[in-house]
Amino acid sequence: MLLSVTNELVVRRADPALRRHIRGYWGYASELPGRARQREPLSTGVVMILGLGPRLGLADRADLAQPAAWFGSFVAGLNDACAVIEHKGQMRGVQVDLSPLATRMIFRESMCSLAREVVALEHLLGREGRVLEERLMELGTWEERFDLVQAMLAAKLQAADPPPPDVDWAWRRLAASRGRLRVAELATELGCSRKHLAARFREHVGLPPKLVARMLRFRHASDCLLGASSSSLSELAATCGYYDQAHLDRDFRDFAQTTPTAYLAEQVTFVQDASPAVS
Structure with missing residues (x-):
């Protein structure tokens, strides 16, 4: 130390x-x-x-x-x-x-x-x-x-x-949901295809919407973990919209190259x- x-x-x-x-x-x-x-x-x-x-x-x-x-x-x-x-x-x-x-x-x-x-x-x-x-x-x-x-x-x-209204709306809608809104639902609300939405995101956001949604959800989960707002990892996963703890663990490996426990210990x-x- x-x-x-x-x-x-x-x-x-x-x-x-x-x-x-x-x-x-x-x-x-x-x-x-x-x-x-x-x-x-x-x-x-x-x-x-x-x-x-x-x-x-x-x-x-x-x-x-x-x-x-x-x-x-x-x-x-x-x-x-x-x-x-x-x-x-x-x-x-x-x-x-x-x-x-x-x-x-x-x-x-x-x-x-x-x-x-x-x-x-x-x-x-x-x-x-x-x-x-x-x-x-x-x-x-x-x-x-x-x-x-x-x-x-x-x-x-x-x-x-200003940014195009459709992209502006889509970004804010996804961010407000903390990544829990499905991209298919977002495209339906906009009245466009998922392919079109992905192209718009690459130009104005930088990464595809499905990946951005995962990032938003993971960041919310990692903030909750550091804030000790959940008593267990399985509860944390459920609170943040993960199917189960295994999917939460996967995101920690993919985005932080570590485990939730090791991340918290750092x-x-x-x-x-x-x-x-x-x-």
Whole structure:
């Protein structure tokens, strides 16, 4: 177990007008005695990291024995595997949780090109990304940093064309059900084929709707597991819409490469271990 850990975490929700696009802002700083790796919860959106300290390593999810790729500020597209991050004792930055639809509006990129990819922010925003990093480092408080990031994102969202109404509705309907809505039912409600719906999701969300539904359901289950809201794994499976515990175990293997018990035993992420100050 690592000793002498210093953690700082400040969380702020996006302004009400932006909450359909931006889930929140996380200001974090962590100091540990040495190099470490940690598994992150499965993200059901797009994560933007604005680095304010040493570069952050992202392990190859297919082969954790390979050296990590190191980034300053970056955008991580929708991915059906938990990220494994690596750092050399220090982490400091701002995390922004974006919906896939908002990400397409902000960066004007097809989401299928960002799915399962990590892209340096400079490659998406050019000089604007470098200037944003510099300005964030000059500011003295998390609140000032959140204000700056939110103003930039709000301007880009306002200037962008909105997502197609059918995709917007389908994404929100699936997210609201926490993945329990069957894709066939979703297609029927939209009056389209499952093939058409899958094509729309690949362009605007990044992954097919059936996989996204599994991810949403798994994330809900893993959050419930960490929150100890169920007394047993079989109860957890039933509560979250799984046919049985075996299907829950399968999703833990597929998405987190571990078992529910091992997942719970890990100090999964700095964000979850710290006690956040909510601004």
